[in-house]
Amino acid sequence: MQNSRQNPLRTVDLAAMRDEAFQAAVASESGQLLASCYQCGNCTAGCAYTHDYDIPVHQVMRLVQLGHRERALSCRSIWLCATCQACTTRCPNNIDVARVMDVLRHMARRAGHAPEPTVKTFTDGFLASVARHGRVFEAGLAAVFAIKSGKPLQDAGLGPAMLSRGKLAFLPHEPEGQGKAEVAAIFERFYARKKQGGGE
């Protein structure tokens, strides 16, 4: 086995690890000047979810700068991000950091990464509900999520309180007039674009 005496420099070849196509794709899809990040850490300081992240948001930005595709796309942080935009508003270089996190999440989906499967299950269920009803049907979404997440009783205790306060309806409240059709048309355009290779 090689030790520090045999390999005194113990260097990491960053250039060899760089995926330039990945760097270019993130820059293109996000529209952000990623090189302008100077790692001040302001984004992480304002992120309410840092305590749950496996990689703080400023380090995610660094991974993108370095072109470390696999580490960036397989981290949990991009799935736990709430898109609150606190990072974006705090960035002194006007980088839309939340947009970068969003782009990474889409790329991770396309690459088959889902380190937080319940987040993906919830997101998929939410979008399916909006596509079907024109707006989210909370009770239906809760039922689908409970079944698909494999935790049918996890949030069951919240049901009675939400029902008594009128926060949950047994039937969907679909938009009036053309609203439902307009929402459906948005999803149709999206699926048509995806079919042509436009991604998610």
Ligand code: SF4
């Ligand atoms: S958008 Fe995401 S990364 Fe940025 S502060 Fe909010 S939760 Fe954190």
Ligand code: SF4
């Ligand atoms: S706040 Fe902006 S410049 Fe500072 S680390 Fe985050 S992305 Fe980089």
